[in-house]
Amino acid sequence: MVALILSSPDMADDLSRYLRPREGGGRQFEIAVKGAHCANCLAKIEAGVKGIAGVGDARLNLSSGKLTVSWSGDSVSPHAILRRVRDLGYDAQPFEAEAVLDAGAREGRLLLRCLAVSGFATVFIMGLTDSIWYSSDMTAVTRRLFFWLAGAVAIPATLYAGQPFFRSAWAVLAKGRTNMDVPISLALLLSLGLSVYQSASGAAHTYFDAASMLTFLLLIGRYLDFRLRDRAQGAARHLLALQSLLARRFRPDGALETVSARDLAPGDHVLVASGERVPVDGVIEEGDSDIDVSLVTGESLPHRAGRGARLEAGSVIIGPAVTLRVTARVENSLVADLARLLESGQQTRSLYVSLADRAARAYVPFVTILSALVWLGWTLSGAAAATAITNAIAVLIITCPCALGLAVPAVQIAATGRLFRRGVFVKSGNALERLAEADTAIFDKTGTLTLGAPVLANKADIPPGTLERAARLARASHHPLARALAVAAGDGPAAREVQEVAGAGLECRNDAVERLGSAVFVGATGGHGSELWFRSGAAPPVRFAFQDQIRSETRATLAAMAARGIAIEMLTGDRQDAAAELARDAGIAVWSADVTPQAKAARLMQLNAAGHKTLMVGDGINDAAALALAHVAIAPGSAADVSQLAADIVLRGGGLDGVVEALDVARKARRLAVQNFIVAALYNVAAIPLAALGLVTPLIAAAAMAGSSLLVTLNALRLTIGTGR
Amino acid sequence: MNGIALIIAAALAFGLCALAVLLWALSSGQYDDPDGDAARILLDDPEAR
Numbered sequence: 001m002v003a004l005i006l007s008s009p010d011m012a013d014d015l016s017r018y019l020r021p022r023e024g025g026g027r028q029f030e031i032a033v034k035g036a037h038c039a040n041c042l043a044k045i046e047a048g049v050k051g052i053a054g055v056g057d058a059r060l061n062l063s064s065g066k067l068t069v070s071w072s073g074d075s076v077s078p079h080a081i082l083r084r085v086r087d088l089g090y091d092a093q094p095f096e097a098e099a100v101l102d103a104g105a106r107e108g109r110l111l112l113r114c115l116a117v118s119g120f121a122t123v124f125i126m127g128l129t130d131s132i133w134y135s136s137d138m139t140a141v142t143r144r145l146f147f148w149l150a151g152a153v154a155i156p157a158t159l160y161a162g163q164p165f166f167r168s169a170w171a172v173l174a175k176g177r178t179n180m181d182v183p184i185s186l187a188l189l190l191s192l193g194l195s196v197y198q199s200a201s202g203a204a205h206t207y208f209d210a211a212s213m214l215t216f217l218l219l220i221g222r223y224l225d226f227r228l229r230d231r232a233q234g235a236a237r238h239l240l241a242l243q244s245l246l247a248r249r250f251r252p253d254g255a256l257e258t259v260s261a262r263d264l265a266p267g268d269h270v271l272v273a274s275g276e277r278v279p280v281d282g283v284i285e286e287g288d289s290d291i292d293v294s295l296v297t298g299e300s301l302p303h304r305a306g307r308g309a310r311l312e313a314g315s316v317i318i319g320p321a322v323t324l325r326v327t328a329r330v331e332n333s334l335v336a337d338l339a340r341l342l343e344s345g346q347q348t349r350s351l352y353v354s355l356a357d358r359a360a361r362a363y364v365p366f367v368t369i370l371s372a373l374v375w376l377g378w379t380l381s382g383a384a385a386a387t388a389i390t391n392a393i394a395v396l397i398i399t400c401p402c403a404l405g406l407a408v409p410a411v412q413i414a415a416t417g418r419l420f421r422r423g424v425f426v427k428s429g430n431a432l433e434r435l436a437e438a439d440t441a442i443f444d445k446t447g448t449l450t451l452g453a454p455v456l457a458n459k460a461d462i463p464p465g466t467l468e469r470a471a472r473l474a475r476a477s478h479h480p481l482a483r484a485l486a487v488a489a490g491d492g493p494a495a496r497e498v499q500e501v502a503g504a505g506l507e508c509r510n511d512a513v514e515r516l517g518s519a520v521f522v523g524a525t526g527g528h529g530s531e532l533w534f535r536s537g538a539a540p541p542v543r544f545a546f547q548d549q550i551r552s553e554t555r556a557t558l559a560a561m562a563a564r565g566i567a568i569e570m571l572t573g574d575r576q577d578a579a580a581e582l583a584r585d586a587g588i589a590v591w592s593a594d595v596t597p598q599a600k601a602a603r604l605m606q607l608n609a610a611g612h613k614t615l616m617v618g619d620g621i622n623d624a625a626a627l628a629l630a631h632v633a634i635a636p637g638s639a640a641d642v643s644q645l646a647a648d649i650v651l652r653g654g655g656l657d658g659v660v661e662a663l664d665v666a667r668k669a670r671r672l673a674v675q676n677f678i679v680a681a682l683y684n685v686a687a688i689p690l691a692a693l694g695l696v697t698p699l700i701a702a703a704a705m706a707g708s709s710l711l712v713t714l715n716a717l718r719l720t721i722g723t724g725r
Numbered sequence: 726m727n728g729i730a731l732i733i734a735a736a737l738a739f740g741l742c743a744l745a746v747l748l749w750a751l752s753s754g755q756y757d758d759p760d761g762d763a764a765r766i767l768l769d770d771p772e773a774r
Contacts, residue, residue, distance in 0.1 A: 039764035062761035112751055120744045127736060142729075149733065 026072035034091035114161040115219045121157030121212040125150045129209045147199040154208035180360040187400040221406040247279040273321040287322030318478040354430040356408040371395040374692045394691040403680035403708035410716035415669040424658035431648035434632040435666035437613045444618030445572035454546035456488035470534040473506045473516040512537030560660045600626040676712045683708040
């Protein structure tokens with residue numbers, strides 16, 4: 001499907017509610033810009049906006065896609081800014097003021113700050129403890145001084161930098177559950193306490209270095225994990241900002257005013273111009289136009305609608321403008337229904353227990369019981385209370401899941417990084433884990449397996465010169481068939497003074513009357529399928545036939561997935577004959593046509609209930625519910641906003657090329673994550689007997705921690721090998 | 726012994742300085758847009774006016 005231009009506000013619109021006062025006087029305006037990815041886009045947009053008279057500064061944040069424009073006084077119109085960005089070829093919508101509050105950025109800063117503090121503490125304390133480990137002639141007084149110095153840095157640093165773990169551990173403990181952060185917090189706090197005791201009693205070792213190093217290594221894993229989640233949520237926030245649609249409402253006196261679609265109430269009258277998307281469900285009050293519902297129902301041909309016809313939110317007006325009487329609020333419109341479905345789908349998905357959490361559930365009771373047993377063993381064998389406690393704590397410290405904390409994030413970062421370079425955008429961390437489990441793939445037809453746009457099929461039969469003459473008319477229209485004709489003819493001039501007759505075609509009266517449109521409109525006998533007729537004056541009419549075409553990569557993709565043991569099925573809202581032809585062409589054995597969005601969702605639920613792990617690939621609004629219900633969902637980058645929101649993985653290019661790559665990387669990532677768990681577990685298993693017997697020195701603890709973390713990270717990096725870059 | 730005290734104090738001071746600079750950079754937003762910063766280095770400086 002073609003990406004839609006959202007309704008563009010007029011000069012008369014009131015955008016002042018999006019403006020915010022700037023620090024030090026003046027105004028600030030924030031815009032969500034879609035489609036900027038490179039240095040060129042950045043320079044073009046910033047220079048373009050700064051070129052508007054009066055604008056003080058424009059800065060585009062490429063990571064979040066937010067353009068901040070500021071100026072002093074009231075000299076600048078926000079419309080001029082929006083228009084300038086759109087003229088440059090980017091989708092732009094004002095940011096809702098409340099959406100700007102950015103909890104994610106704050107969390108990232110806190111993690112980085114913790115990382116900095118614990119990194120500093122680790123290096124400083126290592127300098128102190130290394131000299132204790134390697135010098136043979138240090139006096140007890142000096143050693144004790146070094147321990148207290150290390151403690152003076154380690155205790156505040158660990159208490160500060162350990163916040164993310166303490167908070168998360170406390171949150172799950174309060175709910176009566178456990179996660180990885182519980183043994184981590186326990187190990188951190190106990191090692192600090194034990195080390196204070198050891199420093200005071202003049203022992204030969206303390207664990208201050210272990211506490212700060214543990215914090216540092218674990219925070220690296222935590223930060224990688226955060227970056228991954230933040231990027232995913234950023235995409236979602238962006239889409240939500242883009243969905244804050246504007247609408248043009250008639251005031252009682254007949255004048256037009258621009259309001260947020262959210263403020264529309266049933267009974268309001270709104271104007272929807274050619275090329276715009278219908279903001280809420282409504283009934284046509286005035287006007288007669290062609291409606292493209294392909295994103296709502298999956299039907300590939302536009303249909304004609306006149307007074308009294310119901311329009312659903314998300315349809316696109318491709319003929320003349322219409323006046324709409326609103327029948328439902330935004331939150332009750334079809335698109336919002338889908339958004340709610342999508343939310344509930346995501347809630348069921350959040351019940352999915354990731355690999356790391358499953359490991360934690362087995363791990364936490366194991367280490368806690370183990371260290372209790374060690375304490376019991378030493379106490380029963382008559383050792384001093386201090387020795388028993390020290391060794392029990394040593395077990396907790398040595399088994400602290402340092403490498404486990406890195407095992408999964410490191411693999412996920414490597415995997416999503418590799419896919420990102422290939423134009424595959426993974427929105428959530430465990431999406432790849434779920435993709436690796438998929439055994440049944442359900443494909444949508446229009447726009448997913450096919451290009452989703454009609455292509456001129458009988459170019460060879462058309463008399464020379466006719467194509468170009470017809471294209472002059474076609475270039476003046478938004479109609480999908482006219483666009484396809486213009487594409488087939490290439491660039492060229494557009495005819496002037498073209499009249500668009502809704503449901504019929506285009507007419508231009510110059511030397512001769514030229515008409516482009518339906519068979520009846522030009523006075524010919526119609527054939528079947530998608531067609532346009534062209535007639536110039538009294539010359540015989542010429543037929544242009546169009547067909548939706550299968551994507552060039554569809555057959556290869558389906559074959560590759562079948563070879564990987566995945567069952568393939570096609571569900572489409574299109575007609576039987578169109579579906580049958582494509583199924584034959586692409587070699588799909590299982591398919592159904594004329595499927596409503598509800599039926600698609602029902603089929604997904606049925607498959608899920610039968611125990612299948614479903615992969616849904618689709619692009620239309622009619623696929624959104626099915627995408628949300630699937631075990632894992634992929635949407636092409638050309639998909640409707642709501643479908644991109646519902647999908648776990650978005651392919652940046654329009655095609656299906658990334659699907660097989662994503663599947664392969666996901667499966668490899670799962671193998672590597674399991675390997676990482678085994679490596680980390682082996683390290684711990686080897687170290688536990690030493691710790692239990694009281695033989696572990698802080699040197700061994702440090703070596704085990706750093707060694708296993710390094711090994712786990714290197715293993716994860718194997719994912720990036722062999723990508724050719 | 727005095728030498729050690731001096732060196733440790735100096736190491737601590739240097740380390741804290743570096744930490745303070747990093748924290749300042751963080752709070753002044755220098756880590757807010759890694760992608761944009763990577764792109765900006767490719768752009769020509771605006772002409773001096």
